[in-house]
Amino acid sequence: MTVTDTNAQRFSPLHQAHIDAGASFTDFAGWQMPVRYSSDLAEHHAVRTAAGLFDLSHMAEIRVSGPDAGAYLDYALAGQLSAITLLQAKYSLLLAENGGIIDDVVVYRTAESEFLVVANAGNRFAAVDALQQRAARFDVTVTDESDDTALIAVQGPAALAILAQTAGFGASADLRTLRYYRAVTGTFAGIDLPEVPVFIARTGYTGEDGFELYLPNANAAALWDALLAAGTDAGLVPAGLASRDTLRLEAGMPLYGHELTRNTFPAQAGLGRVVNLAKDTDFIGRAASEEGPSAEAPVLVGLISTGKRAGRADYRIFRSLDATEPEGIITSGALSPTLGYPIAMAYVPAPLARLGTEVYVDVRGTRIPATVTSLPFYKRQK
Amino acid sequence: MADKSELKYTSEHEWVLVDGSVATVGITAYAAEKLGDVVFVELPEVGSAVASGTVVGEIESTKSVGELFAPVNGTVTATNAAVVDSPELVNSDPFGEGWLIKVEFTELPALLSFAEYTALTGE
Numbered sequence: 001m002t003v004t005d006t007n008a009q010r011f012s013p014l015h016q017a018h019i020d021a022g023a024s025f026t027d028f029a030g031w032q033m034p035v036r037y038s039s040d041l042a043e044h045h046a047v048r049t050a051a052g053l054f055d056l057s058h059m060a061e062i063r064v065s066g067p068d069a070g071a072y073l074d075y076a077l078a079g080q081l082s083a084i085t086l087l088q089a090k091y092s093l094l095l096a097e098n099g100g101i102i103d104d105v106v107v108y109r110t111a112e113s114e115f116l117v118v119a120n121a122g123n124r125f126a127a128v129d130a131l132q133q134r135a136a137r138f139d140v141t142v143t144d145e146s147d148d149t150a151l152i153a154v155q156g157p158a159a160l161a162i163l164a165q166t167a168g169f170g171a172s173a174d175l176r177t178l179r180y181y182r183a184v185t186g187t188f189a190g191i192d193l194p195e196v197p198v199f200i201a202r203t204g205y206t207g208e209d210g211f212e213l214y215l216p217n218a219n220a221a222a223l224w225d226a227l228l229a230a231g232t233d234a235g236l237v238p239a240g241l242a243s244r245d246t247l248r249l250e251a252g253m254p255l256y257g258h259e260l261t262r263n264t265f266p267a268q269a270g271l272g273r274v275v276n277l278a279k280d281t282d283f284i285g286r287a288a289s290e291e292g293p294s295a296e297a298p299v300l301v302g303l304i305s306t307g308k309r310a311g312r313a314d315y316r317i318f319r320s321l322d323a324t325e326p327e328g329i330i331t332s333g334a335l336s337p338t339l340g341y342p343i344a345m346a347y348v349p350a351p352l353a354r355l356g357t358e359v360y361v362d363v364r365g366t367r368i369p370a371t372v373t374s375l376p377f378y379k380r381q382k
Numbered sequence: 383m384a385d386k387s388e389l390k391y392t393s394e395h396e397w398v399l400v401d402g403s404v405a406t407v408g409i410t411a412y413a414a415e416k417l418g419d420v421v422f423v424e425l426p427e428v429g430s431a432v433a434s435g436t437v438v439g440e441i442e443s444t445k446s447v448g449e450l451f452a453p454v455n456g457t458v459t460a461t462n463a464a465v466v467d468s469p470e471l472v473n474s475d476p477f478g479e480g481w482l483i484k485v486e487f488t489e490l491p492a493l494l495s496f497a498e499y500t501a502l503t504g505e
Binding site: 312 | 415418419421422424440442443444445447473
Protein backbone atom coordinates (compact mmCIF):
# COMPACT_ATOMS: atom_id res chain seq x y z
CA MET A 1 0.00 0.00 0.00
CA THR A 2 1.25 3.46 -0.75
CA VAL A 3 -0.32 6.11 1.38
CA THR A 4 0.52 8.80 -1.13
CA ASP A 5 -1.69 7.20 -3.77
CA THR A 6 -4.60 6.71 -1.44
CA ASN A 7 -4.23 10.20 -0.12
CA ALA A 8 -3.08 12.07 -3.21
CA GLN A 9 -3.16 15.83 -2.63
CA ARG A 10 -5.34 16.09 0.42
CA PHE A 11 -6.14 19.54 1.68
CA SER A 12 -6.81 20.66 5.22
CA PRO A 13 -10.12 22.40 5.97
CA LEU A 14 -7.86 25.37 6.78
CA HIS A 15 -6.13 25.37 3.40
CA GLN A 16 -7.57 28.69 2.27
CA ALA A 17 -6.56 30.34 5.55
CA HIS A 18 -3.00 29.15 4.96
CA ILE A 19 -2.96 30.51 1.41
CA ASP A 20 -4.31 33.83 2.68
CA ALA A 21 -1.55 33.90 5.32
CA GLY A 22 1.12 33.39 2.63
CA ALA A 23 2.12 29.87 3.61
CA SER A 24 4.62 27.76 1.71
CA PHE A 25 3.33 24.23 1.44
CA THR A 26 4.95 20.85 1.69
CA ASP A 27 3.67 17.38 0.99
CA PHE A 28 3.25 15.52 4.25
CA ALA A 29 1.87 11.98 3.87
CA GLY A 30 -0.08 13.14 0.84
CA TRP A 31 -1.38 16.27 2.52
CA GLN A 32 -0.52 19.76 1.36
CA MET A 33 0.37 21.33 4.70
CA PRO A 34 2.03 24.64 5.61
CA VAL A 35 5.78 24.20 6.05
CA ARG A 36 6.19 27.85 7.06
CA TYR A 37 4.31 31.12 6.75
CA SER A 38 7.21 33.55 6.78
CA SER A 39 10.19 32.31 8.79
CA ASP A 40 10.80 28.91 10.44
CA LEU A 41 12.95 30.57 13.07
CA ALA A 42 10.46 33.32 13.91
CA GLU A 43 7.70 30.73 14.22
CA HIS A 44 9.89 28.55 16.42
CA HIS A 45 10.83 31.46 18.72
CA ALA A 46 7.20 32.60 18.89
CA VAL A 47 6.19 29.22 20.34
CA ARG A 48 8.98 29.39 22.94
CA THR A 49 8.25 32.97 23.99
CA ALA A 50 4.57 33.65 23.13
CA ALA A 51 2.48 31.19 21.13
CA GLY A 52 2.13 29.46 17.80
CA LEU A 53 -0.98 28.23 16.01
CA PHE A 54 -0.62 24.89 14.22
CA ASP A 55 -2.95 23.14 11.79
CA LEU A 56 -2.74 19.42 12.53
CA SER A 57 -5.88 18.44 10.66
CA HIS A 58 -3.92 15.83 8.72
CA MET A 59 -3.62 13.70 11.84
CA ALA A 60 -5.89 10.68 12.17
CA GLU A 61 -8.71 10.46 14.71
CA ILE A 62 -9.99 6.96 15.40
CA ARG A 63 -12.96 6.46 17.74
CA VAL A 64 -13.20 3.25 19.74
CA SER A 65 -16.52 2.66 21.47
CA GLY A 66 -18.40 -0.21 23.02
CA PRO A 67 -18.62 -2.18 26.26
CA ASP A 68 -15.22 -3.82 25.65
CA ALA A 69 -13.40 -0.62 24.62
CA GLY A 70 -10.95 -0.61 27.55
CA ALA A 71 -10.14 -4.30 27.39
CA TYR A 72 -9.82 -4.08 23.62
CA LEU A 73 -7.29 -1.24 23.77
CA ASP A 74 -5.30 -3.15 26.41
CA TYR A 75 -5.01 -5.91 23.78
CA ALA A 76 -4.49 -3.68 20.74
CA LEU A 77 -1.96 -1.23 22.24
CA ALA A 78 1.14 -1.55 24.40
CA GLY A 79 -0.20 0.34 27.41
CA GLN A 80 -2.97 -0.28 29.90
CA LEU A 81 -5.55 2.11 28.51
CA SER A 82 -8.41 0.62 30.55
CA ALA A 83 -6.76 2.21 33.58
CA ILE A 84 -6.93 5.82 32.42
CA THR A 85 -9.66 7.95 33.88
CA LEU A 86 -12.34 9.89 32.05
CA LEU A 87 -10.74 12.75 30.05
CA GLN A 88 -7.23 11.55 30.76
CA ALA A 89 -4.73 11.23 27.90
CA LYS A 90 -1.98 8.66 27.52
CA TYR A 91 0.85 8.25 25.05
CA SER A 92 0.91 4.70 23.68
CA LEU A 93 2.24 2.49 20.92
CA LEU A 94 0.63 0.30 18.32
CA LEU A 95 3.01 -2.65 18.06
CA ALA A 96 3.37 -5.34 15.44
CA GLU A 97 3.54 -9.00 16.51
CA ASN A 98 7.32 -8.81 16.13
CA GLY A 99 7.49 -5.96 18.64
CA GLY A 100 8.20 -3.24 16.05
CA ILE A 101 6.28 0.03 16.11
CA ILE A 102 3.39 0.48 13.65
CA ASP A 103 2.58 3.90 15.08
CA ASP A 104 2.81 6.02 18.17
CA VAL A 105 -0.52 7.41 19.34
CA VAL A 106 -2.17 9.52 21.99
CA VAL A 107 -5.29 7.97 23.51
CA TYR A 108 -8.02 9.94 25.29
CA ARG A 109 -10.81 8.43 27.33
CA THR A 110 -13.83 10.38 26.13
CA ALA A 111 -16.51 8.37 28.00
CA GLU A 112 -16.67 5.29 30.21
CA SER A 113 -16.78 3.04 27.14
CA GLU A 114 -15.30 5.34 24.52
CA PHE A 115 -11.78 6.37 23.57
CA LEU A 116 -10.22 8.59 20.92
CA VAL A 117 -7.00 7.29 19.38
CA VAL A 118 -4.97 9.95 17.57
CA ALA A 119 -2.52 8.51 15.05
CA ASN A 120 0.02 10.01 12.67
CA ALA A 121 -1.24 11.10 9.25
CA GLY A 122 1.27 8.89 7.46
CA ASN A 123 0.15 5.85 9.42
CA ARG A 124 -3.57 6.47 9.26
CA PHE A 125 -4.50 3.48 7.15
CA ALA A 126 -2.02 1.14 8.80
CA ALA A 127 -3.34 2.14 12.21
CA VAL A 128 -6.99 1.85 11.23
CA ASP A 129 -6.39 -1.53 9.58
CA ALA A 130 -4.54 -2.89 12.60
CA LEU A 131 -7.09 -1.53 15.07
CA GLN A 132 -10.00 -2.97 13.09
CA GLN A 133 -8.36 -6.39 12.75
CA ARG A 134 -7.62 -6.50 16.45
CA ALA A 135 -11.27 -5.71 17.27
CA ALA A 136 -12.57 -9.04 15.97
CA ARG A 137 -13.22 -10.74 19.28
CA PHE A 138 -14.30 -7.64 21.23
CA ASP A 139 -17.62 -5.86 21.48
CA VAL A 140 -16.31 -2.56 20.10
CA THR A 141 -16.71 -0.33 17.09
CA VAL A 142 -13.61 1.24 15.52
CA THR A 143 -14.48 4.32 13.45
CA ASP A 144 -12.07 6.40 11.40
CA GLU A 145 -13.27 9.99 11.94
CA SER A 146 -10.22 11.62 10.33
CA ASP A 147 -12.07 12.94 7.30
CA ASP A 148 -14.53 14.88 9.45
CA THR A 149 -12.21 16.13 12.17
CA ALA A 150 -9.97 19.18 12.25
CA LEU A 151 -7.20 19.64 14.80
CA ILE A 152 -5.75 23.01 15.80
CA ALA A 153 -2.95 23.34 18.34
CA VAL A 154 -2.18 26.50 20.32
CA GLN A 155 1.27 26.06 21.81
CA GLY A 156 3.38 28.35 23.93
CA PRO A 157 3.40 30.18 27.26
CA ALA A 158 0.61 32.53 26.11
CA ALA A 159 -1.70 29.68 24.99
CA LEU A 160 -3.87 29.66 28.10
CA ALA A 161 -4.47 33.41 28.06
CA ILE A 162 -5.28 33.32 24.35
CA LEU A 163 -7.93 30.63 24.75
CA ALA A 164 -9.52 32.67 27.55
CA GLN A 165 -9.92 35.59 25.14
CA THR A 166 -11.10 33.70 22.07
CA ALA A 167 -14.55 34.86 20.98
CA GLY A 168 -17.17 32.14 20.85
CA PHE A 169 -14.91 29.59 22.53
CA GLY A 170 -15.71 28.10 25.90
CA ALA A 171 -14.58 25.19 28.06
CA SER A 172 -16.75 23.19 30.45
CA ALA A 173 -14.16 23.56 33.21
CA ASP A 174 -11.52 26.08 34.20
CA LEU A 175 -8.59 25.58 31.81
CA ARG A 176 -6.20 27.17 34.32
CA THR A 177 -6.46 24.11 36.54
CA LEU A 178 -6.51 21.56 33.70
CA ARG A 179 -3.46 19.37 34.11
CA TYR A 180 -1.04 18.30 31.39
CA TYR A 181 -2.35 15.25 29.48
CA ARG A 182 -5.90 15.94 30.64
CA ALA A 183 -8.82 17.10 28.51
CA VAL A 184 -12.17 18.82 28.86
CA THR A 185 -15.12 19.29 26.58
CA GLY A 186 -15.97 22.71 25.24
CA THR A 187 -17.87 24.53 22.56
CA PHE A 188 -17.21 26.99 19.78
CA ALA A 189 -19.71 29.19 18.00
CA GLY A 190 -18.28 31.05 15.05
CA ILE A 191 -20.01 34.05 13.56
CA ASP A 192 -23.12 32.82 11.68
CA LEU A 193 -22.21 29.24 12.54
CA PRO A 194 -24.01 26.87 14.90
CA GLU A 195 -22.31 26.02 18.18
CA VAL A 196 -20.29 22.82 17.92
CA PRO A 197 -18.49 20.70 20.50
CA VAL A 198 -14.73 21.12 20.80
CA PHE A 199 -12.56 18.54 22.52
CA ILE A 200 -9.86 20.46 24.40
CA ALA A 201 -6.68 18.65 25.46
CA ARG A 202 -3.70 20.05 27.32
CA THR A 203 -1.22 18.24 25.14
CA GLY A 204 1.30 19.09 22.48
CA TYR A 205 4.45 18.31 20.57
CA THR A 206 6.57 21.38 21.19
CA GLY A 207 7.86 21.14 24.76
CA GLU A 208 5.73 24.12 25.76
CA ASP A 209 2.44 24.47 27.56
CA GLY A 210 -0.41 24.34 25.11
CA PHE A 211 -3.68 22.92 23.95
CA GLU A 212 -4.93 20.78 21.10
CA LEU A 213 -8.46 21.46 19.90
CA TYR A 214 -10.50 18.88 17.98
CA LEU A 215 -13.63 20.04 16.18
CA PRO A 216 -15.67 19.44 13.01
CA ASN A 217 -14.03 20.50 9.73
CA ALA A 218 -16.76 22.99 8.86
CA ASN A 219 -16.02 25.11 11.93
CA ALA A 220 -12.23 24.93 11.86
CA ALA A 221 -11.54 28.05 9.79
CA ALA A 222 -13.74 30.18 12.04
CA LEU A 223 -11.93 28.93 15.15
CA TRP A 224 -8.54 29.49 13.50
CA ASP A 225 -9.50 33.08 12.75
CA ALA A 226 -10.93 33.64 16.22
CA LEU A 227 -7.76 32.31 17.85
CA LEU A 228 -5.56 34.53 15.70
CA ALA A 229 -7.73 37.56 16.45
CA ALA A 230 -7.53 36.85 20.17
CA GLY A 231 -3.83 36.09 20.20
CA THR A 232 -2.14 38.48 17.82
CA ASP A 233 -1.51 41.08 20.53
CA ALA A 234 0.04 38.37 22.71
CA GLY A 235 2.39 37.39 19.89
CA LEU A 236 0.49 34.41 18.47
CA VAL A 237 1.57 33.56 14.93
CA PRO A 238 0.57 30.73 12.61
CA ALA A 239 3.40 28.19 12.68
CA GLY A 240 4.28 25.59 10.06
CA LEU A 241 5.61 22.06 10.10
CA ALA A 242 9.24 23.23 9.84
CA SER A 243 9.04 24.90 13.25
CA ARG A 244 7.01 22.02 14.64
CA ASP A 245 9.89 19.71 13.73
CA THR A 246 12.63 21.80 15.37
CA LEU A 247 10.43 22.36 18.44
CA ARG A 248 9.77 18.66 18.97
CA LEU A 249 13.42 17.83 18.32
CA GLU A 250 14.55 20.27 21.03
CA ALA A 251 11.96 18.69 23.32
CA GLY A 252 13.42 15.23 22.58
CA MET A 253 10.15 13.92 21.20
CA PRO A 254 10.35 11.10 18.64
CA LEU A 255 8.87 11.44 15.16
CA TYR A 256 7.50 8.36 13.44
CA GLY A 257 9.55 7.50 10.37
CA HIS A 258 12.66 8.99 11.97
CA GLU A 259 13.14 7.75 15.53
CA LEU A 260 10.35 5.16 15.35
CA THR A 261 9.81 2.55 12.65
CA ARG A 262 8.47 -0.95 12.20
CA ASN A 263 12.02 -2.15 12.79
CA THR A 264 12.41 -0.27 16.06
CA PHE A 265 11.67 -1.84 19.41
CA PRO A 266 10.26 0.64 21.93
CA ALA A 267 13.13 -0.15 24.31
CA GLN A 268 15.65 1.02 21.70
CA ALA A 269 13.88 4.37 21.49
CA GLY A 270 13.79 4.83 25.26
CA LEU A 271 10.08 3.97 25.26
CA GLY A 272 10.30 0.75 27.25
CA ARG A 273 8.12 2.33 29.95
CA VAL A 274 5.30 2.71 27.39
CA VAL A 275 5.11 -1.07 26.95
CA ASN A 276 3.25 -2.32 29.99
CA LEU A 277 4.56 -5.82 30.63
CA ALA A 278 2.97 -5.72 34.10
CA LYS A 279 -0.56 -5.84 32.74
CA ASP A 280 -2.05 -9.29 33.26
CA THR A 281 -3.59 -9.63 29.80
CA ASP A 282 -2.08 -10.43 26.45
CA PHE A 283 -1.45 -7.73 23.87
CA ILE A 284 -0.15 -7.69 20.33
CA GLY A 285 3.64 -7.58 20.47
CA ARG A 286 3.85 -8.80 24.06
CA ALA A 287 5.94 -11.92 23.46
CA ALA A 288 8.44 -10.05 21.31
CA SER A 289 8.59 -7.19 23.82
CA GLU A 290 9.29 -9.59 26.66
CA GLU A 291 12.18 -11.02 24.70
CA GLY A 292 13.28 -7.48 23.83
CA PRO A 293 15.82 -6.28 21.29
CA SER A 294 19.18 -8.03 21.01
CA ALA A 295 22.07 -6.76 23.09
CA GLU A 296 23.66 -5.42 19.91
CA ALA A 297 20.60 -3.38 18.92
CA PRO A 298 21.39 0.33 18.71
CA VAL A 299 19.77 2.73 21.14
CA LEU A 300 18.52 6.27 20.77
CA VAL A 301 20.71 9.03 22.19
CA GLY A 302 20.96 12.79 22.02
CA LEU A 303 23.99 14.41 20.42
CA ILE A 304 25.20 17.97 20.82
CA SER A 305 27.99 19.74 18.98
CA THR A 306 29.65 23.12 18.94
CA GLY A 307 29.71 25.43 15.94
CA LYS A 308 26.90 25.77 13.45
CA ARG A 309 27.13 22.71 11.19
CA ALA A 310 24.34 20.33 12.08
CA GLY A 311 24.20 16.62 11.44
CA ARG A 312 20.95 15.68 9.77
CA ALA A 313 18.80 12.60 9.26
CA ASP A 314 20.76 9.68 7.75
CA TYR A 315 24.21 11.14 8.48
CA ARG A 316 26.63 8.49 9.75
CA ILE A 317 28.31 8.37 13.13
CA PHE A 318 31.88 7.18 13.68
CA ARG A 319 33.66 6.46 16.94
CA SER A 320 36.81 8.32 15.90
CA LEU A 321 38.20 10.69 13.29
CA ASP A 322 39.81 7.86 11.35
CA ALA A 323 37.39 4.97 11.92
CA THR A 324 36.43 3.48 8.59
CA GLU A 325 33.11 1.83 9.54
CA PRO A 326 30.13 3.91 10.60
CA GLU A 327 28.57 2.69 13.85
CA GLY A 328 25.52 4.86 14.17
CA ILE A 329 23.09 7.02 12.29
CA ILE A 330 21.32 10.30 12.94
CA THR A 331 17.52 10.16 12.73
CA SER A 332 16.79 13.89 13.23
CA GLY A 333 19.14 16.84 13.50
CA ALA A 334 19.23 20.61 13.24
CA LEU A 335 20.96 23.71 14.44
CA SER A 336 18.81 24.28 17.52
CA PRO A 337 17.05 27.63 17.16
CA THR A 338 16.63 27.98 20.93
CA LEU A 339 20.02 26.71 22.05
CA GLY A 340 22.14 27.98 19.18
CA TYR A 341 24.17 24.81 18.72
CA PRO A 342 23.63 21.63 16.69
CA ILE A 343 21.46 18.93 18.25
CA ALA A 344 20.52 15.52 16.92
CA MET A 345 18.86 12.27 17.86
CA ALA A 346 20.76 9.20 16.73
CA TYR A 347 20.92 5.46 17.05
CA VAL A 348 24.28 4.17 18.30
CA PRO A 349 25.42 0.82 19.72
CA ALA A 350 25.30 0.55 23.51
CA PRO A 351 29.06 1.08 24.04
CA LEU A 352 28.77 4.51 22.39
CA ALA A 353 25.54 5.42 24.19
CA ARG A 354 27.02 6.37 27.57
CA LEU A 355 26.48 10.03 28.45
CA GLY A 356 29.53 12.09 27.62
CA THR A 357 30.86 9.74 24.94
CA GLU A 358 32.61 11.63 22.15
CA VAL A 359 31.68 10.55 18.63
CA TYR A 360 32.02 12.02 15.15
CA VAL A 361 29.27 12.87 12.70
CA ASP A 362 30.11 12.76 9.01
CA VAL A 363 28.66 16.05 7.79
CA ARG A 364 28.97 15.71 4.03
CA GLY A 365 32.56 14.54 4.17
CA THR A 366 33.75 16.42 7.27
CA ARG A 367 33.79 14.70 10.65
CA ILE A 368 32.28 16.96 13.27
CA PRO A 369 32.77 16.01 16.94
CA ALA A 370 29.61 15.44 18.98
CA THR A 371 28.90 14.48 22.57
CA VAL A 372 26.28 11.99 23.71
CA THR A 373 23.83 13.77 25.97
CA SER A 374 20.54 13.04 27.69
CA LEU A 375 17.17 13.95 26.21
CA PRO A 376 15.43 16.36 26.06
CA PHE A 377 17.77 19.09 24.85
CA TYR A 378 15.34 21.75 25.98
CA LYS A 379 13.01 21.79 28.96
CA ARG A 380 10.76 24.72 29.67
CA GLN A 381 10.89 26.56 32.99
CA LYS A 382 7.68 25.84 34.86
CA MET B 383 20.46 45.56 -4.77
CA ALA B 384 21.16 44.61 -8.34
CA ASP B 385 18.54 45.00 -11.06
CA LYS B 386 17.28 41.44 -11.34
CA SER B 387 16.46 41.83 -15.03
CA GLU B 388 20.12 42.71 -15.75
CA LEU B 389 21.55 39.69 -13.94
CA LYS B 390 22.49 36.31 -15.40
CA TYR B 391 21.24 33.10 -13.81
CA THR B 392 21.99 29.41 -13.53
CA SER B 393 19.62 26.48 -13.34
CA GLU B 394 21.02 25.93 -9.83
CA HIS B 395 19.15 29.09 -8.76
CA GLU B 396 22.17 31.33 -8.55
CA TRP B 397 22.46 34.84 -9.90
CA VAL B 398 25.60 36.22 -11.51
CA LEU B 399 26.45 39.90 -11.80
CA VAL B 400 29.14 40.37 -14.45
CA ASP B 401 31.41 43.40 -14.07
CA GLY B 402 34.35 43.21 -16.47
CA SER B 403 36.16 39.99 -15.66
CA VAL B 404 34.61 39.55 -12.20
CA ALA B 405 31.39 37.66 -11.50
CA THR B 406 29.55 38.32 -8.24
CA VAL B 407 27.47 35.30 -7.27
CA GLY B 408 24.53 34.79 -4.94
CA ILE B 409 21.42 32.65 -4.71
CA THR B 410 18.08 33.86 -5.95
CA ALA B 411 15.13 34.87 -3.80
CA TYR B 412 13.37 31.78 -5.13
CA ALA B 413 16.17 29.56 -3.78
CA ALA B 414 16.29 31.41 -0.46
CA GLU B 415 12.54 31.00 -0.08
CA LYS B 416 12.77 27.28 -0.84
CA LEU B 417 15.58 26.80 1.68
CA GLY B 418 13.88 28.63 4.52
CA ASP B 419 15.83 30.51 7.17
CA VAL B 420 19.53 30.24 6.36
CA VAL B 421 21.55 29.54 9.51
CA PHE B 422 25.00 28.65 8.20
CA VAL B 423 27.02 29.56 5.11
CA GLU B 424 30.34 28.06 4.14
CA LEU B 425 32.27 29.78 1.37
CA PRO B 426 35.51 28.90 -0.45
CA GLU B 427 38.87 30.46 0.45
CA VAL B 428 39.82 33.67 -1.30
CA GLY B 429 42.43 32.78 -3.92
CA SER B 430 41.13 29.28 -4.53
CA ALA B 431 40.55 28.09 -8.06
CA VAL B 432 37.01 27.00 -8.85
CA ALA B 433 35.57 25.09 -11.80
CA SER B 434 32.20 25.82 -13.29
CA GLY B 435 29.52 23.43 -12.09
CA THR B 436 31.42 22.17 -9.05
CA VAL B 437 30.35 22.61 -5.45
CA VAL B 438 32.33 25.36 -3.73
CA GLY B 439 30.23 26.09 -0.67
CA GLU B 440 27.15 25.29 1.35
CA ILE B 441 24.08 27.19 2.41
CA GLU B 442 22.26 25.51 5.31
CA SER B 443 18.82 26.31 6.60
CA THR B 444 17.11 24.78 9.60
CA LYS B 445 15.42 22.32 7.26
CA SER B 446 17.89 21.59 4.49
CA VAL B 447 21.25 22.06 2.86
CA GLY B 448 21.84 23.92 -0.38
CA GLU B 449 25.05 23.64 -2.35
CA LEU B 450 26.81 26.61 -3.86
CA PHE B 451 28.05 25.87 -7.35
CA ALA B 452 30.68 27.90 -9.13
CA PRO B 453 28.97 29.34 -12.24
CA VAL B 454 32.29 30.05 -13.99
CA ASN B 455 35.87 28.78 -14.12
CA GLY B 456 38.17 31.14 -12.28
CA THR B 457 39.68 32.33 -9.03
CA VAL B 458 37.80 33.49 -5.96
CA THR B 459 38.73 37.12 -5.34
CA ALA B 460 36.37 37.88 -2.47
CA THR B 461 33.83 36.27 -0.17
CA ASN B 462 31.11 38.01 1.79
CA ALA B 463 32.20 37.93 5.45
CA ALA B 464 28.96 39.66 6.48
CA VAL B 465 26.89 36.73 5.26
CA VAL B 466 29.08 34.25 7.16
CA ASP B 467 28.47 36.25 10.36
CA SER B 468 24.81 36.91 9.57
CA PRO B 469 23.48 34.13 7.33
CA GLU B 470 19.97 35.63 7.51
CA LEU B 471 21.16 38.19 4.94
CA VAL B 472 20.64 35.47 2.33
CA ASN B 473 16.91 35.58 3.13
CA SER B 474 16.51 39.28 3.79
CA ASP B 475 18.47 40.57 0.77
CA PRO B 476 19.47 37.71 -1.55
CA PHE B 477 20.29 39.99 -4.49
CA GLY B 478 22.20 42.56 -2.42
CA GLU B 479 23.75 42.22 1.03
CA GLY B 480 23.34 38.46 0.73
CA TRP B 481 25.86 38.07 -2.11
CA LEU B 482 28.26 35.16 -1.55
CA ILE B 483 31.43 35.21 -3.66
CA LYS B 484 33.26 37.09 -6.40
CA VAL B 485 35.12 35.08 -9.03
CA GLU B 486 37.56 36.42 -11.59
CA PHE B 487 37.11 34.59 -14.88
CA THR B 488 38.56 34.64 -18.36
CA GLU B 489 35.64 33.23 -20.27
CA LEU B 490 31.96 33.59 -19.44
CA PRO B 491 29.94 30.41 -20.09
CA ALA B 492 26.40 30.50 -21.39
CA LEU B 493 24.10 31.58 -18.56
CA LEU B 494 20.36 32.12 -18.36
CA SER B 495 18.73 35.49 -18.92
CA PHE B 496 16.19 36.84 -16.45
CA ALA B 497 13.35 35.73 -18.76
CA GLU B 498 14.82 32.25 -19.12
CA TYR B 499 15.28 31.94 -15.38
CA THR B 500 11.78 33.08 -14.49
CA ALA B 501 10.44 30.63 -17.06
CA LEU B 502 12.35 27.93 -15.19
CA THR B 503 10.93 28.77 -11.78
CA GLY B 504 7.49 29.61 -13.06
CA GLU B 505 7.42 32.75 -10.90
